[in-house]
Amino acid sequence: MDDVQSKPQTRPRSSRHVQGQNMVFRIPNYKPKTSLDSGSEQSEQVYHSRRSHRKSRAGCVSCKQRRVKCDEAKPHCLRCQKHGVECDYSSQPARPQKTNNIVSQFINTNPDLVSIDSLASSMSLMMVADKLTELLHPPSATGTKLPRLTLEALHHFHKAPAFATESQTPVRIVLGKMVQLAFETPFLMHAIIAAATTHLCTLLPETKDYRLAEAYHWQQTIKQYSTEVSREITHSNMDKLYSTCLMISMHSFYQETFNPRTSFVFTKDPTSLTWLRLQTGLRYLLERTTPWLPQSMWWTVFMESRNPSLDYEDKRPGRVDLDPDLADLCGIKDETTIEENPYLWPLRMLMGLLPFERVTGSSKFYNTWMGRLENPFYECLLRKETPALVLLAWWLGLMCYVEEWWVEMRVRSECTAICMFLEDSCDPLVLGLLGFPASCCGYLLRHEQERARVLELD
Numbered sequence: 001m002d003d004v005q006s007k008p009q010t011r012p013r014s015s016r017h018v019q020g021q022n023m024v025f026r027i028p029n030y031k032p033k034t035s036l037d038s039g040s041e042q043s044e045q046v047y048h049s050r051r052s053h054r055k056s057r058a059g060c061v062s063c064k065q066r067r068v069k070c071d072e073a074k075p076h077c078l079r080c081q082k083h084g085v086e087c088d089y090s091s092q093p094a095r096p097q098k099t100n101n102i103v104s105q106f107i108n109t110n111p112d113l114v115s116i117d118s119l120a121s122s123m124s125l126m127m128v129a130d131k132l133t134e135l136l137h138p139p140s141a142t143g144t145k146l147p148r149l150t151l152e153a154l155h156h157f158h159k160a161p162a163f164a165t166e167s168q169t170p171v172r173i174v175l176g177k178m179v180q181l182a183f184e185t186p187f188l189m190h191a192i193i194a195a196a197t198t199h200l201c202t203l204l205p206e207t208k209d210y211r212l213a214e215a216y217h218w219q220q221t222i223k224q225y226s227t228e229v230s231r232e233i234t235h236s237n238m239d240k241l242y243s244t245c246l247m248i249s250m251h252s253f254y255q256e257t258f259n260p261r262t263s264f265v266f267t268k269d270p271t272s273l274t275w276l277r278l279q280t281g282l283r284y285l286l287e288r289t290t291p292w293l294p295q296s297m298w299w300t301v302f303m304e305s306r307n308p309s310l311d312y313e314d315k316r317p318g319r320v321d322l323d324p325d326l327a328d329l330c331g332i333k334d335e336t337t338i339e340e341n342p343y344l345w346p347l348r349m350l351m352g353l354l355p356f357e358r359v360t361g362s363s364k365f366y367n368t369w370m371g372r373l374e375n376p377f378y379e380c381l382l383r384k385e386t387p388a389l390v391l392l393a394w395w396l397g398l399m400c401y402v403e404e405w406w407v408e409m410r411v412r413s414e415c416t417a418i419c420m421f422l423e424d425s426c427d428p429l430v431l432g433l434l435g436f437p438a439s440c441c442g443y444l445l446r447h448e449q450e451r452a453r454v455l456e457l458d
Helices: 062-068 080-082 101-109 125-136 146-160 169-182 186-203 208-230 239-251 268-289 289-296 301-305 324-329 344-353 360-371 375-383 386-399 408-423 426-431 435-443 444-458
Strands: 003-009 023-026
Touching: 062 080, 146 169, 146 186, 146 208, 169 186, 169 239, 169 301, 186 208, 208 239, 239 268, 268 289, 268 301, 268 324, 268 375, 268 426, 289 301, 289 408, 324 386, 324 426, 344 360, 344 386, 360 386, 375 386, 386 408, 386 426, 386 435, 408 435, 426 435
Parallel strands: none
Antiparallel strands: 003 023
8 A cells, every 4th residue: 555645736936925835635546456367468567465464453652653563562662762762552543644744744833732731632643634624524515625725724823923923922822722722612713724714815816725715614613603602601612702703803804905995985785884893792702701801811912902091991071182173073062971972982992092103013902992882883884974984084094004914905995985985075174184094094185186286287
């Protein structure tokens, strides 16, 4: 029987090459032993049977994985002593495991996933692929490439800076714990694979196999997550739900291309604002798990998003500490309360974000704004009320400074769309307030274009 081999596939290498992308698996064609019939051609190859030998059924793990005979000497067999490897006689599955480079690479570069306290520690390296297939149940319609793409995506999620850079130590630690947790949580494993595959699609848009895998895993994520979240939410499943919810929120916010005309401001479809509404999902979970929150693996990351300068419960009435022009636009007077005016609370939160340095690192503070919006404000957005659109445009303007792959296209498209929608306003206050978001997203307002043309003529 031939050994299973893997070799790199020859394909053009792009400047945004993804580690593991060029790995494919060649499945050998196994030929059965055939007897020579009288009518068979003499040139046909003859297969000889193996010589008889006593099988080593109680051999060590190393010999079994290498498929060689073990002399079963204790505590160390002769082969292990000769090769200087650890000799282990722990029980192994009866079925031999096939080797592939992706699994080996993934486990060898992520030793924390096979630590003593990890579920993966009970599996040999070559069982990981089988465990993933068992968890994810890929349909036959997706073809034989899906398991390979799944392993590539899992490796990409755990190592690529797209989900956490080396400087984001707490986040990277949590991502490692997420992968460990996912081995016993199918919907979380689907979410991880789906998110990683979505990012791979941005890097390799011509690879159709990733598109197929992406659609399948997101479908399974949403279906299984919806079932789980409808049940009792406790400390035992809160981290699984937090992690999956964050992946879904990221996916709903992601937009593949820059296209302002697809914005909610140019349609009457009420689902066009789903990308923003879904960001409140985490708040729903946090409100139901408050007593156990300090026990969560996400606790440190959540606490990092809370800056001492931000008062998350500042719901004071009136115009104190508000930008006067924005307060005028929103109709906020000295005695106005958040119960009376749906713009007051979003504006107060926005004012707390404006002093932060406009860099990618501020996203952990900016993100709190969209997660705390409430239904009355969403209703104003759907009605395309000018004050609501301007407030959203200002927040999108801040987010334009966040250079993250799942953020950039959405914020630029939506911010530009709001500027386009409101640039014909006859209210000079509105036109003046559009200046900030327009400059952030790089859009030149119509009255600015006309002014520039006049200056050119002069």
